[in-house]
Amino acid sequence: MLKLDGITIQFGGLTALKDVSFSMGTDQVVGLVGPNGAGKTTLFNAISGLVKPTHGKVEFNGVELGRKPLYTRARVGIGRTFQIPQPMHELTVRENLVVAQRFGHGKVDQRRIDEILAFMDLSAQAGRDAASGLALQELKRLEVAKALATEPRLLLLDEVLAGLETNGKRYFTAKLAELHKAFKIGILIIEHDIETVSTLCDRVVVLNFGRLIADGTPDAVFRDPEVIRSYTGEPGAVHA
Numbered sequence: 265m266l267k268l269d270g271i272t273i274q275f276g277g278l279t280a281l282k283d284v285s286f287s288m289g290t291d292q293v294v295g296l297v298g299p300n301g302a303g304k305t306t307l308f309n310a311i312s313g314l315v316k317p318t319h320g321k322v323e324f325n326g327v328e329l330g331r332k333p334l335y336t337r338a339r340v341g342i343g344r345t346f347q348i349p350q351p352m353h354e355l356t357v358r359e360n361l362v363v364a365q366r367f368g369h370g371k372v373d374q375r376r377i378d379e380i381l382a383f384m385d386l387s388a389q390a391g392r393d394a395a396s397g398l399a400l401q402e403l404k405r406l407e408v409a410k411a412l413a414t415e416p417r418l419l420l421l422d423e424v425l426a427g428l429e430t431n432g433k434r435y436f437t438a439k440l441a442e443l444h445k446a447f448k449i450g451i452l453i454i455e456h457d458i459e460t461v462s463t464l465c466d467r468v469v470v471l472n473f474g475r476l477i478a479d480g481t482p483d484a485v486f487r488d489p490e491v492i493r494s495y496t497g498e499p500g501a502v503h504a
């Protein structure tokens with residue numbers, strides 16, 4: 265269970281997050297949405313330890329993470345991907361997963377790496393150079409595979425579908441749903457595409473100007489007048 269309690273983050277005079285509280289279980293797939301600059305990535309950075317909250321607490325499975333060093337996030341079971349895929353340069357796809365396993369739990373398990381590569385449809389690319397040998401969708405699959413190699417209980421996915429065409433998005437959405445079930449991992453995903461969020465997520469949390477303004481089912485949230493105003497500035501429907 266992830267528990268955020270009153271998270272406020274200030275960058276100088278700018279309040280990027282203001283008193284954000286919510287909890288989610290590892291049995292859920294939750295969409296984190298909101299207009300550009302709403303504070304979504306900053307919230308991921310607070311959960312994964314890259315930014316320290318000015319106020320508030322981050323707890324995972326009863327462990328308070330605020331004062332703990334970065335690597336402990338992986339050890340307690342929080343994995344993450346980045347908006348721009350960040351493979352380790354000069355390493356193959358497989359070697360990238362070896363590094364991720366070492367970071368996550370110290371031990372290298374090649375059989376587990378084979379399983380993850382197969383699941384993410386990357387077995388054929390295992391020996392390829394990660395930085396120069398992969399197409400965009402393969403890079404994104406590697407980004408998820410690296411996070412899986414840390415053996416997370418909760419996966420933070422930052423716009424992992426961005427830039428993919430319709431078929432690529434559909435493939436990825438189905439893959440993430442399968443991953444949630446097969447690996448029994450909770451997912452918190454930042455995603456702008458409303459169709460994807462509605463298909464994949466059982467719950468949506470909305471940020472606007474650093475504040476949490478809605479939390480509910482996709483259907484209820486995308487009809488909420490305050491959410492609609494946050495996107496359009498006007499009343500009306502949020503369209504997929």
Ligand SMILES: Nc1ncnc2c1ncn2[C@@H]1O[C@H](COP(=O)(O)OP(=O)(O)OP(=O)(O)O)[C@@H](O)[C@H]1O
Nearest residue numbers: 275278279280298299300301302303304305306307
């Ligand atoms: N390290 C930083 N220093 C100063 N300001 C920052 C920093 N990181 C983020 N911000 C600011 O905090 C606010 C929230 O940014 P954030 O990237 O979290 O938004 P976002 O919802 O993820 O946006 P997007 O959808 O465009 O990725 C923005 O005004 C941004 O400019």
